[in-house]
Amino acid sequence: MTDFGRARDRARAMVSNADAEDAVGALGRVGLVARGLVYLLIGWITLMIALARRSTEDDRTGALELLAGKPFGFIVLWFLIVGFACMAVWMAVLAARPDQRGERGAGARVAAGFTALFYAVAGYTTARYAVTGHARSTNQVSTDYTAVAMRRAGGQILVAAVGAGLVIGGAVMIKHGIGRRFAKDLDTGSMPAAARRPVVWLGAAGQVSRAVIAVAAGAFLIDAAVTYDPAQARGVDGTLRAFASAPLGPLVLILIAAGLVSFGAYSLCEARWRRQ
Template identity: 40%
Template structure:
């Protein structure tokens, strides 16, 4: 009986390890998919900065870039599968308390991320299936803002959403500058040069990503103040707005390069993040 009990515990332990390995695998696939999207969006933004602004610098533009390549449809389905993996991994993080998600706030954020990546996965799969996806980020942002402004207290709700985006962007940038992401990385497995490169890409990429979020929030807030949904901007228009500042295209170059680096950091996370 003791031998059978020991064997049962062994099977239970092996089953648990198998589940953890499977979950880690889908999570790493998700980080790879996220990296592909950010590298392509950053690349498209760089093209805008250097005068070739024909393509959208957003997720839809990234999908168009992939679709135009050989075996593009197959690559899109692989990307959708990776995004599904990220949604599943974030969902489990929200549902099952772990080292990174013991607090209610962390679990709530992971639940929101799971919903977001599920939506992105659906849009990518729809595009791969030939339906064209959900449209570009700019029209979607304007449509969403217009619908909210029609609601009772819609102006206040839109203003709150804009302020929330500004705060989220600031938090992302500050945490990146503090290099808090290194706490989640297996830095002991990295050589000194690799660790420096990962830290630099995480800082630059996180600050650029935070800047885009905050800038988009400013435009949503302006839409509330002006009661004009046309003032809201998606990622493409937000990035183009950096090109129209006093700094000229160079500010957009810096932000776009940061987004490419964030994609590279996502690839590093796929390899060295604790999952």
């Protein structure tokens, strides 16, 4: 093959790789918009619960129910289904090729893989809700799966290990949020100067709020394992309602609601300015 032919093949390969990366990036952006919309809704429901104005589940199920009752809600539900599917595919690609976003460690691959699984399940349950109108809250799912696990040999240890994993994962998220580690995924060079600091603050507040929920949910799982009581296990809804019943609970819940709304807004900003 001549030098010209080799150069031509290299150019074609570069164009093909660039097209593939653009396609993967587009999937991610659609998924981030869907994630942002859900967190905005969950934050709004959390605020309403803090103000004692809503009894809807304070999780993704509650967000779906809120959407379903609005004009064009059915269309938005199907956008979420597509968005969650895009997020699942995007994360699966990152798990297989973490170099897509400059992360090459095994930890990044594992985290992306679990995130892909989470959004695949989210897409499935959202689609089932859109078709049947029925969905189980995260609280019900957490209690049921904990009960099933604890009836098996070693189930208590497994439940405690999952709880410990949530606590540790939440602590890492707090560290990353406070340290602004997530900001490396943003293409700050293309952002208006006035937007950089507010966007990073939105991300930090959102990461810390999500981490607090994860730590609390993990603690409830550990309590369920120690007391051998599956009813102690709680999903997002039960965890947030536990905050509401604690001293200064409404104030804490308002702060968490603000953080969840912040993460929803950050997700929309990340969809716009995420580094390819």
